[in-house]
Amino acid sequence: MAKQQISLTVNGDLYELLVSDQQTLLDIIRTEIGLTGTKRGCTTGACGVCTVHNADGEAVLSCLTHALEWDQESITTIEGLESDGELDAIQKAFVEYHALQCGFCTPGVVMSAKAVINKYPEPTEEQINAGMAGVLCRCTGHIKVKEAIRNTHKIRARDGVKGA
Ligand code: FES
Numbered sequence: 307m308a309k310q311q312i313s314l315t316v317n318g319d320l321y322e323l324l325v326s327d328q329q330t331l332l333d334i335i336r337t338e339i340g341l342t343g344t345k346r347g348c349t350t351g352a353c354g355v356c357t358v359h360n361a362d363g364e365a366v367l368s369c370l371t372h373a374l375e376w377d378q379e380s381i382t383t384i385e386g387l388e389s390d391g392e393l394d395a396i397q398k399a400f401v402e403y404h405a406l407q408c409g410f411c412t413p414g415v416v417m418s419a420k421a422v423i424n425k426y427p428e429p430t431e432e433q434i435n436a437g438m439a440g441v442l443c444r445c446t447g448h449i450k451v452k453e454a455i456r457n458t459h460k461i462r463a464r465d466g467v468k469g470a
Pocket residue numbers: 345346347348349350351352353354355356357367368369370
C-alpha cells in the first residue's frame with residue numbers, strides 16, 4: 307500500500323512523515339524520527355518498554371498502535387520529559403531511589419510512572435499498582451520503582467520543578 311503523510315508533534319516539534327499501514331507508532335518514533343529512548347521489547351503489549359504519552363499525559367503502548375492513527379496528534383517520549391536541561395521530578399526520583407539497573411526498561415517504566423503521577427500527584431499504593439501493572443523490569447524489580455513513584459512529590463516540592 308502507498309504511504310500516507312501524517313503530521314505528528316513529538317516533544318513539541320512537528321514532523322511531516324510518510325508512513326505505511328504496516329508501521330506502528332513505535333516504528334516511526336525510532337526509525338523515522340530517530341528518538342531511540344523508546345524501546346522495542348515484546349511488541350505484543352506485554353512489557354511496557356515502548357510506553358509514550360498522548361496529549362493528555364496518559365500512557366500509550368506505541369508498539370500496539372498504527373502510526374496512521376496519530377495524524378494531527380501530539381505525543382511525548384522519554385526525551386521530552388526534561389525541561390531546559392533539568393530532569394523531571396520522576397526522573398530524579400528514579401536516580402535518587404536507585405530504581406534501575408541495566409536501564410533497558412527504564413524509559414518505558416518512567417513514562418508509565420509519570421502517567422501515574424500526572425493523574426495522582428501523591429498516589430496510593432493501589433493507584434501505583436494499577437498504573438504500573440503493564441510494565442515489566444527483569445533486573446531491578448518493582449520495589450524501588452514504587453518507592454521512587456511514592457516519593458516523587460517530595461522531590462517536586464524540594465526542587466520546585468514541575469514533575470507532574
Ligand atoms: S514493546 Fe510494547 S508492550 Fe512490549
